[in-house]
Amino acid sequence: MARLVQFDRTGGPEVLTLREVEVGEPGAGEVRMRVDAIGLNRAEIMFREGGYFYAPDFPSLLGYEAVGVVEAVGAGVDGLAEGDPVAVVPQFLQTDYGTYGDHVIVPASAVVPRSAEVDPVRAAAVWMAYITAYGPLVESGRVRPGDHVLITAASSSVGLAAVQIARHVGAVPIATTRGSGKKQRLLDAGAAHVIVTDEEDLPARIKEITGGEGVRLAFDPVAGPGVEVLAQGIAPGGFLVVYGALDARPTPLPNAQSFPALTSSTYTLFEITTDPERLRRAVAFVDAGLGSGAFDPVVDRTFDLVDIVEAHRYMAANEQVGKIVVTVTHEGAAT
Known part of the structure; x- marks a missing residue:
């Protein structure tokens, strides 16, 4: 038997239930693993609430990330x-x-x-964050040494990973945060500049920081009407990459009548993780950064699996800087 978190209807954190179920044996191309830690992601809140890009089937599982130990492998699985x-x-x-x-x-x-x-715990904070940031900043080749990169909602795990990757490739990370409470923590995390958007004019500050040029790339998980403001701070020929939908309102396409010419696109890490060769490159890049110390996953807080409802409530409050990780206690085994 295994303990799995499931939910039978969409809604708030209270719909999550920890149940004992029969996990069974892995099928062809599958692996069964003992889980030691789980990384939480904003996508899982949206999935639980029914606002993700696909709907749950009930009773539904959830969760994209975990670390642990292989217990069994199915037919056709090599290398594990x-x-x-x-x-x-x-x-x-x-x-x-x-x-x-x-x-x-x-x-x-x-x-x-x-x-x-x-x-x-730190390993559970790696893959969603670093692969999401790796795609536009490294895999596409859009960011070069000396470029300025605007990273919005930068206190998220993806935002902090983007800060570290930008620095690693020689770019200059400019972080944004709505309030001043997270400013110093973002500077301490490696941001070269932090713009507090509730207090400062974003395009004006970008132009001031970049000497009037604008940023080479804006990396944004928010979407919505705010992309028009971001576009005003992008250099001619630069890139606007939207990788999330935290603002559910329609997202306008910046146009040449109002902004310098730029390329606007959406992105998800599935573009990397579902392509074996691109995933291989991403894993090699991230592992090298972890090994050298250039990448250091930021963990804000941990919860036990039995406290998964509280973990989701904490994530929804949006007070964290970095990753929220859920640890799993196994009777008679170290975690």
Whole structure:
């Protein structure tokens, strides 16, 4: 038997229930793993609430990330064996698999080796954040040494990963935050500049920081009408990449009548994780950064699996700086 978090209807954190279920054996192309830690993501809140880009099937699992140890492998799985320390990268639909549990089955294609240099809690804060930032900043080749990069909602785990990756490739990260309470923490986390959008004129501050040129790339999870303001701070020929939908209002397409010419696009990490070769490059890049110390996942707070409702409430409050991680206690085993 396994303990899995499920929900039978969309709604607030209170719909989440920890249940004992039969986890079974992995099928062809699957892996069963003992979970030691789970990284929480904003996408899971949206999925639970019914506002994600696909709807849950009830009773629904949820969760994209986890770290732990392989317990069993299904037919046709090569390169993984019982006892291997591993991590799960977001690659699947939560209607098919989920990581909120103490023993879970996931597709082998979504499993990567876990470095012994990174403990389970920090390892659970890696893959959603760093692969999401890696795509536009590195894989597409859009950011070059010396470029200014605007990172909005920068106190999120993805935002902080983007700050570290920008610095690693020689770019200049400019972080935004709505209130001043997180400003110093963002500077301490490596942001070269922080713009407090409730207090400062964003396009004006960008032009001041960049000497009037604007940023090479704006990396934004918010979307909505605010992209028009972001576009005013992008250099001619620059890029606006929208990777989320925190603002549910329609997102206008910046046009040449109001802004310098720029390329506007959407992005999800599935573009990387569902392509084996691109995923291989991403994993190599992130592992190298972790090994050198250039990348240091920021964990804001941990919760136990039995407190998953409180963990979701905390995430919804939007007070964190970095990743929220859920740890899993196994009777008679160290985590």
